[in-house]
Amino acid sequence: MKTIGLLGGMSWESTSLYYQQMNQLVQRRLGGLHSAQIVMVSVDFAQISQWQQQGDWQQAGQYLAEQAQYLQRAGADCIILCTNTMHKVADEIVAAIDIPFIHIADATAQVIHKQEISKVGLLGTAFTMQQDFYTGRLKQQGIEVMVPDLAAQEIVHQVIFNELCKGQIRAESKQQYIEIVESLIRDGAQGIIFGCTEICMLIGDVQFSVPIFDTTTTHAQAAVEFALA
Incomplete structure (x- = not known):
């Protein structure tokens, strides 16, 4: 080993x-x-x-x-x-x-390809959602990436840093995340990437209508x- x-x-x-x-x-x-x-x-x-x-x-x-x-x-x-x-x-x-x-993006891309999915929604920190180092690497591997609108991005980002990184799980934040994911699905996301390693702590137990890719x-x-x- x-x-x-x-x-x-x-x-x-x-x-x-x-x-x-x-x-x-x-x-x-x-x-x-x-x-x-x-x-x-x-x-x-x-x-x-x-x-x-x-x-x-x-x-x-x-x-x-x-x-x-x-x-x-x-x-x-x-x-x-x-x-x-x-x-x-x-x-x-x-x-x-x-x-x-x-x-981490390469490992995630491999799993996405196995599902024969080409368009995914991404949740993560503002850095991950807005900059090219992550989304660009996925796009190079033939995966189209959708992110929430700016207001939703701010919610996702703040919950990560102010709550999840401190081990805090709040029902209100969980509901906000669920609504953001469901909005991405309505807009055409065939799968959702939990592109921050803490997100699974909040909504990892939620069943969505599309595959979930937990990067952790x-x-x-x-x-x-x-x-x-």
Whole structure:
């Protein structure tokens, strides 16, 4: 079994889901007392969030690249960046390491293609929904991406940072998210990407009329597939 390197803490709430799901997947695959071989760096999200708000992606990229190098020295055979938004600096991380980097958008695209879907709605932080680093990577793989209108984007973004990243689950926010997803479906989305690793905490138990692509689960599965290949 190969060792998975988790670059997490963004937020720690969703990183804990990665750790849990990876171990569950390995145990189901191998049985007995098997669990995943993992090394992890968990950063202080307050600093990352500050760089995001300042638009200082260069500093954030340099810092996360250094943390990825630390994971490589610790024995990781691949790197998993446990956040959608910070894949904006994926190129900086890839350039700094000599082991595979499993990109969350690529893992998601593979699952979408298996469903024979070409048009999806995306929920995530404002950075993920508005900038090209994520939607553009999906479009390069033949997937059309829809995002909510600006007012809905603001709701999605604020709930992520002010509630989900702090472990807060509110019924009012859940209903708002459901309405936003259903609006995307009415507008033609054939599937919905939970493009922030915390979103599954809020509406992961909701049954929608189209397939849901939970990036946390998809990314964890891709890592385990690599580790057990």
